[in-house]
Amino acid sequence: MNLNDRQRKLLFAGLVVVLAAIGVYLTVAAPEHDHDKADARPSATVTAGPSAPASPPPGIHSTVDPKNFDIYRLLPFSQQDFATAADLAQRFVAAYGTYRYDEDPTAYIGRMSGLVTDDLRGQLEAGASAPGIQDQRRKEQVVAQGGASLDQVRTIENNSIIFLVTGKQQLTRNGTASSDSKQYAVTVSRDGGSLKVYAFAPADAGQAGDTG
Template identity: 40%
Template structure:
């Protein structure tokens, strides 16, 4: 599957544009806040007392909280990112949840509910392989999954890559254990839905794949 490292230049350029826009915004705001010094009217008494010492010049007006919207500079809206993040986490929970006495085909179907057809086929082949099934049955493995979102690794129009930690709480004949694994999970937008297009081990340095989704 294609890496998205060739698109990092575009992401960096977008960040530069956003920073430049912030600079322009602050400059314009500072200029507009200035007011012309009133001129003394005829007959007014002009004080000759020395001016109070300046404490460093005029204090610039702070930017009001919420005045700058970072989402205006991103290819996806806040709601779209939230929906994709929710889908990524639910997929990770499903991936980390299975038991030795469950029909492997049923486990595969649960995963396919979150993925594109191509990735669903790959995952189904992995989780139903005879070696995997026999190993879990021999040790009577029961895995209860949970997940947490770690970071956004990349974002583009119609796709987003999250790093998600899948946590497994395992009971087995060999003894209980808990382990967490970080995955780079790429989601692509299909209509109004988000589907998992790719999953790679995050520690291997994979960026995921943009998937070529379409923004609705």
């Protein structure tokens, strides 16, 4: 295309205007575009994980004040865990001493299933289902109502607490009422994320210590 001098000057001037406009656009719009992209990126959120229980216990570094002494700062179990363990030991002994001659052994074991470890449940189930025990109870029409009293703490280990618990029974045998009591050593231990009765035995027979 042949252009005269005047047309070439007009074309050049038009190109200068266009290029200037593009330069202004890039200078002003580009930062806004980058800013928009930065705003669109998801921001990283730091979420604190669950705090782990203090182990070993937090201890006491200040001077001991007898009027404000928190013994649980020296123990491997919190006050809440200690109370839970004591409740488990007491409820277990009461449930262990409660049964009827005409009751299915599975119902008897079911009352203790949430209180004990799986291993202890298996042992209790085997004992309760033994033919000799069931035959004797049916023959004498035994009905037993159990209760329990917490006597003392025998041992505190890193993963277990052994309580001395007295089991008390109100018995009816062949229509005759009587009462009985026996003291047990009951071990409550950590079982996964909870506390369960791990073992028990007559108090005078002793108990294994820590289960961990």
